[in-house]
Amino acid sequence: MIAVHHVAVLASSPGVGGLLGQSFLRNAFLAGTAIAAACGLVGYFLVLRSQVFTGDALSHVAFTGALAALSFGVDVRLGLFVSTIAVGILMGTLGPRGQADDVVVGSVFAWILGLGVLFLTVYTTSKSTTDSTAGVSVLFGSIFGLSHSQAIVATSIAAFVVIAIVLIARPLLFASVDPGVASARRVPVVALGLGFLALVGACAAEATQAVGALLLLGLLAAPAGTAQQLTVRPFRALALSCAVAVADMWIGLTLSYVFPHLPPSFCVIAVAAFVYLAVLATTRVRRLVLVRA
Amino acid sequence: MALIEASAGLTWNLVDDVRELFQYGFMVNALRAGTVVAVMAAVIGWFMVIRRQSFAGHTMAVVGFPGAAGATLIGVSALYGYFAFCVLAALMISTVPHSRGRAFSQENAVTGTVQTFLLALGFLFVSLYRGNLNGINSLLFGNFLGITDTQVLTLLLVAVGALGILVAISRPLLFASVDPDVAAARGVPVRMVSLLFLVLLGLAAAEASQITGALLVFALLVMPAATAQRLTPRPVLGGAIAVVLALAVTWIGLGIAYYSPYPIGFWVTTLAFGAYLGAGVVTRRNPWSRRTLGTAT
Numbered sequence: 001m002i003a004v005h006h007v008a009v010l011a012s013s014p015g016v017g018g019l020l021g022q023s024f025l026r027n028a029f030l031a032g033t034a035i036a037a038a039c040g041l042v043g044y045f046l047v048l049r050s051q052v053f054t055g056d057a058l059s060h061v062a063f064t065g066a067l068a069a070l071s072f073g074v075d076v077r078l079g080l081f082v083s084t085i086a087v088g089i090l091m092g093t094l095g096p097r098g099q100a101d102d103v104v105v106g107s108v109f110a111w112i113l114g115l116g117v118l119f120l121t122v123y124t125t126s127k128s129t130t131d132s133t134a135g136v137s138v139l140f141g142s143i144f145g146l147s148h149s150q151a152i153v154a155t156s157i158a159a160f161v162v163i164a165i166v167l168i169a170r171p172l173l174f175a176s177v178d179p180g181v182a183s184a185r186r187v188p189v190v191a192l193g194l195g196f197l198a199l200v201g202a203c204a205a206e207a208t209q210a211v212g213a214l215l216l217l218g219l220l221a222a223p224a225g226t227a228q229q230l231t232v233r234p235f236r237a238l239a240l241s242c243a244v245a246v247a248d249m250w251i252g253l254t255l256s257y258v259f260p261h262l263p264p265s266f267c268v269i270a271v272a273a274f275v276y277l278a279v280l281a282t283t284r285v286r287r288l289v290l291v292r293a
Numbered sequence: 294m295a296l297i298e299a300s301a302g303l304t305w306n307l308v309d310d311v312r313e314l315f316q317y318g319f320m321v322n323a324l325r326a327g328t329v330v331a332v333m334a335a336v337i338g339w340f341m342v343i344r345r346q347s348f349a350g351h352t353m354a355v356v357g358f359p360g361a362a363g364a365t366l367i368g369v370s371a372l373y374g375y376f377a378f379c380v381l382a383a384l385m386i387s388t389v390p391h392s393r394g395r396a397f398s399q400e401n402a403v404t405g406t407v408q409t410f411l412l413a414l415g416f417l418f419v420s421l422y423r424g425n426l427n428g429i430n431s432l433l434f435g436n437f438l439g440i441t442d443t444q445v446l447t448l449l450l451v452a453v454g455a456l457g458i459l460v461a462i463s464r465p466l467l468f469a470s471v472d473p474d475v476a477a478a479r480g481v482p483v484r485m486v487s488l489l490f491l492v493l494l495g496l497a498a499a500e501a502s503q504i505t506g507a508l509l510v511f512a513l514l515v516m517p518a519a520t521a522q523r524l525t526p527r528p529v530l531g532g533a534i535a536v537v538l539a540l541a542v543t544w545i546g547l548g549i550a551y552y553s554p555y556p557i558g559f560w561v562t563t564l565a566f567g568a569y570l571g572a573g574v575v576t577r578r579n580p581w582s583r584r585t586l587g588t589a590t
Contacts, residue, residue: 032500048486053348056408060508105356106347107569110511114562117434117509121555136429140416214355215416218409225402263420273410280403 003271009217018147025257027151028264032249034158035210036219040245041165044227044238045196045221049176053102054091054197056217057109058204061087063213064116065205066138077153078136087112088201123139126159141212141251141265143223154209154286162242172196173234210249211265217243220274227281296513314551323437323504325445327543330500331389331513335539337459337497338518340490344470347515348401349386349491351519352408352509354381354498359415361432361507366418370431372444375487376501382407383495389489434558435506436549448500455496462486467528470471503525504543509558516565523572 023139046055063086071078086109094104120135122138135146146154165172175182175189183189207216252268313318341350360378361371385407419429459466469476469483477483501510521534542564550557 047402047405052405053351055352055433056348056405066473082353102345103342103515106351106511106515107519107566110509111562111566113508114559114566115514117556117562118559120430120434121559125554136383136419139429139433154443212416214412215409217405218413221409225399225406228399228402261421263416266417266420269409271414271565273406273413275404276406 014054026142027146031151031154034155037242038158038161038203038221038240038250039219043224044241057105059213059216060113062204063209064112067119071119084201084205085198088197090196137212139212143210143264181253212244215269218269222276226276226279229283236259253290326440329448329452330504331539331543334497334501334513335517335535338514338533342518353379353382353495356411357502358410360420362415364395366422368459374400375502379495383491389425389589433506433508446581512565516569520569520572
């Protein structure tokens with residue numbers, strides 16, 4: 001949470017030198033790196049498969065899941081993972097070849113978000129502990145508030161997502177680029193689509209803790225877009241997307257530490273957006289120069 | 294909600310209950326604003342669903358949040374913030390060229406990035422404001438309390454202007470939406486019409502944010518239109534059904550929200566989603582997909 005972060009920064013000596021001396025920063029960097037790596041990999045396929053809107057919807061589902069868990073009094077992570085993975089698979093079954101219609105996605109997720117508001121009201125009005133910022137921290141993340149054990153769990157789940165994506169990368173790429181030929185070559189296109197959406201769900205649940213339900217789309221879309229601008233070769237782009245996401249996360253966290261007024265999730269997203277836009281602009285300019293020459 | 298204490302509570306006499314709604318100035322204004330917003334959102338939403346621009350619509354809706362938060366930060370009405378940012382987002386999205394049919398959609402990546410960056414900006418504004426962090430929830434999830442007469446008038450003027458433009462361009466817009474290539478060949482200015490429509494969509498999203506909050510705009514923008522399109526493919530009839538549905542959802546939602554402790558956003562989305570599923574059942578289609586039962590069996 002922001003307030004905690006401010007107090008912690010005020011109490012310590014500011015400066016990049018003591019960056020990793022702070023335990024909350026060590027936890028943030030540990031979890032942040034793993035989460036960013038997972039988001040970079042998942043995001044590349046998400047954009048490749050034109051499922052950005054689905055990813056967006058899943059990130060909003062994460063909000064509802066977290067608040068449902070809070071209002072029923074169970075672990076937030078349980079609510080996050082159950083809701084995002086279940087809805088991810090549901091969305092896959094709504095349309096042909098594991099791709100739902102955008103109107104269906106929009107209708108379903110608007111309603112789920114409405115449910116989230118209900119849970120938010122239930123939670124903030126019924127609990128005697130007036131934690132009225134719970135909704136805000138779910139929406140916008142609180143990576144500097146992670147404890148060591150939370151960071152370890154977050155890292156191991158993110159590592160699982162990374163390994164799973166790497167394992168299915170080849171067939172998934174085939175199924176994404178040309179589903180028709182892939183299914184003729186006996187690649188299980190539908191199963192891959194559903195499995196991928198489950199991974200997107202897990203990734204969304206995971207990243208909600210770091211950058212928040214509303215902002216995680218940036219971590220999914222921006223590094224993928226950046227990588228695609230730099231290279232058209234798929235596996236190189238996949239690795240690059242992962243690397244860019246991790247770099248965005250590191251720079252963002254450092255910026256937020258140096259400028260305590262800026263919330264960490266804002267810094268991470270701002271860095272990711274600026275890197276993407278800068279790369280987009282330079283490739284445009286280079287293309288123009290090449291055309292002129 | 295503190296209203297519960299102020300009101301007499303829900304009784305079995307429905308007529309009296311409805312009459313009570315109209316006794317309070319804020320409720321009358323909420324109903325007026327809701328009516329304006331519902332009509333505009335339903336009509337523009339119908340075209341949005343036809344054009345498959347839900348993601349762009351969602352982005353513009355969400356972008357209203359930083360606008361409203363920024364307006365609060367500098368001390369002007371949130372309404373102007375919604376309008377400024379939504380139209381700005383419409384112009385930004387329209388600069389990215391359509392990459393239809395290509396495997397890797399740069400457009401989607403850009404839209405997603407713009408959306409998240411502006412949301413993050415909104416979060417920055419809120420944390421810089423250091424005021425009541427609870428205000429964030431009414432910006433995101435809607436709040437029908439405290440709508441002033443001037444705001445209702447502003448909403449009405451913008452809605453009339455936008456619907457006027459929409460009616461003027463509706464024929465070429467429909468043509469360009471259904472078959473852009475043929476429309477372009479027949480001399481319809483497809484790019485211009487698309488840009489104009491995105492701006493109108495931005496205005497509609499801004500208006501709807503006033504009632505449903507930035508995150509739940511789809512309750513009025515997508516769901517009534519999608520329901521109408523399940524019931525009929527005819528444009529005028531479909532538009533009319535969408536308007537009726539949006540009005541019903543808004544009025545009933547406001548009525549229930551007045552008497553219940555739960556927020557309006559929940560009621561409006563639930564009612565609209567119920568209508569959407571109901572339409573699927575009525576037309577004997579699978580409520581989850583656009584396939585008819587005929588092709589499935």
